Amino acid sequence: QRVSVVVVGAGPAGLTIGNILRRAGIDCVVLETETREFIEQRPRAGVIEEWAVRALEERGLAENLLREAQRHTACEFRFDGRQHRFSYSELTGRNHYIYPQTLLVTDLVREYADVRGGDVRFGVRDVQVHGIDTDQPSVSYTCPQSGQHQVIHCDFVAGCDGARGVTRRALPADRFPVARHDYGIGWLALLAEAPASSDCVLLGIHQDGFAGQMPRSPEVTRYYLQCPPGDDPENWSHERVWAELRRRLAVDGAPELVEGRLIEKRMLDMHDYVVEPMASGRLFLAGDAAHLVAPIAAKGMNLALHDAFLLGDALVAHLTQEADSDSSGLESYSEACLRRVWDYQEFSQWLSEVYHGAATGEPFRTGTTLARLRRLFSSPVAAAAFAEQYLGTAERY
Numbered sequence: 001q002r003v004s005v006v007v008v009g010a011g012p013a014g015l016t017i018g019n020i021l022r023r024a025g026i027d028c029v030v031l032e033t034e035t036r037e038f039i040e041q042r043p044r045a046g047v048i049e050e051w052a053v054r055a056l057e058e059r060g061l062a063e064n065l066l067r068e069a070q071r072h073t074a075c076e077f078r079f080d081g082r083q084h085r086f087s088y089s090e091l092t093g094r095n096h097y098i099y100p101q102t103l104l105v106t107d108l109v110r111e112y113a114d115v116r117g118g119d120v121r122f123g124v125r126d127v128q129v130h131g132i133d134t135d136q137p138s139v140s141y142t143c144p145q146s147g148q149h150q151v152i153h154c155d156f157v158a159g160c161d162g163a164r165g166v167t168r169r170a171l172p173a174d175r176f177p178v179a180r181h182d183y184g185i186g187w188l189a190l191l192a193e194a195p196a197s198s199d200c201v202l203l204g205i206h207q208d209g210f211a212g213q214m215p216r217s218p219e220v221t222r223y224y225l226q227c228p229p230g231d232d233p234e235n236w237s238h239e240r241v242w243a244e245l246r247r248r249l250a251v252d253g254a255p256e257l258v259e260g261r262l263i264e265k266r267m268l269d270m271h272d273y274v275v276e277p278m279a280s281g282r283l284f285l286a287g288d289a290a291h292l293v294a295p296i297a298a299k300g301m302n303l304a305l306h307d308a309f310l311l312g313d314a315l316v317a318h319l320t321q322e323a324d325s326d327s328s329g330l331e332s333y334s335e336a337c338l339r340r341v342w343d344y345q346e347f348s349q350w351l352s353e354v355y356h357g358a359a360t361g362e363p364f365r366t367g368t369t370l371a372r373l374r375r376l377f378s379s380p381v382a383a384a385a386f387a388e389q390y391l392g393t394a395e396r397y
């Protein structure tokens with residue numbers, strides 16, 4: 001079989017690229033190791049930045065999102081035993097959109113496969129990428145039904161198979177070093193079957209560790225608790241989780257947290273990485289396959305979408321104009337993505353110190369952390385800079 005593009009991975013990045021290609025009438029195949037049901041129910045992100053919503057809308061991919069998503073205009077820091085509401089929309093005129101990744105992926109699969117007639121193969125095994133530095137790359141896999149070995153020849157491979165995928169490994173390690181940062185911190189990521197206890201994100205800065213509440217839907221709320229890296233989720237009983245959340249998010253006059261059954265409880269070892277450059281020959285990486293950013297600032301899915309818009313548009317420009325093919329988007333792809341990637345990585349590092357500095361037990365870092373926080377609420381210039389980074393922007397990249 002031969003197609004123009006093989007997309008490896010049906011996450012937000014791969015499905016967005018697939019949709020952009022199908023809209024332009026380009027033949028492509030999306031390969032995914034999991035089932036459709038699994039990817040539609042895998043809970044992860046929930047915050048989408050406004051520029052990304054607009055970019056999805058321009059590509060006909062935001063109809064449900066615009067109808068269903070909650071618009072957030074503020075977040076709330078809790079420190080010194082008090083609530084400090086940070087109204088970012090007042091400063092920037094922009095919102096955060098709260099739309100669970102499960103819903104976005106469900107929308108993107110439906111649009112790609114059921115509306116735009118895209119070819120997606122679920123449950124594939126042994127995916128391998130070949131010949132990326134030739135004009136004739138290919139991707140091989142084992143078919144789940146027949147057990148047969150299949151090879152798809154193509155012009156380009158989009159490596160969108162996330163943090164544990166195989167496409168990154170097709171890049172020779174000596175020419176594509178991975179820049180990595182470990183925070184030395186663990187987060188217990190929780191999903192509770194309960195409504196949020198406030199209308200916005202809560203960020204609890206506490207000497208015993210960070211605690212966060214991120215509304216997801218009227219029925220489900222995400223919580224995070226800082227804990228030692230490598231801690232066992234089994235050490236965190238229902239009672240211990242809720243007692244710790246209540247303690248770290250406690251402030252005078254705030255409503256009680258609404259308790260609910262914990263439907264997800266997993267340990268995240270907080271780290272970041274970036275592969276640079278993000279492309280070699282005919283292979284282009286996008287999303288978590290190329291860079292991981294710890295969920296500190298809720299940036300990962302937004303970066304995945306940014307890559308996908310650039311790569312999808314660049315492939316369309318290259319593949320649709322036979323006589324006068326435009327390769328400039330593909331040539332500048334890695335550099336254009338990495339400007340936003342590094343900006344978001346830097347912001348995550350900065351924000352990590354705000355979240356975790358006071359829990360180091362070091363009086364000096366506690367002092368500087370609280371100074372950073374107070375500055376956000378006393379200096380309009382500092383507040384504006386924070387709001388711009390927290391919300392992301394379409395400009396500057």
Ligand code: RFL
Nearest residue numbers: 009011012013044045046161162287288298299300301302
């Ligand atoms: P994904 O979503 O991991 O999709 C990759 C897909 O590839 C498949 N796959 C393969 N397919 C074929 N062959 C192979 N060999 C394959 N190996 C893997 C996988 O099954 C999967 O379907 O990557 P993508 O598209 O780059 O999207 C990245 C985002 O999913 C990720 O950055 C975010 O979830 C990060 N993140 C958040 N990002 C935000 O922007 N806002 C948030 O609020 C936010 N919260 C979070 C998060 C990530 C979290 N976890 C679990 C790490 C909260 C959490 C808890």
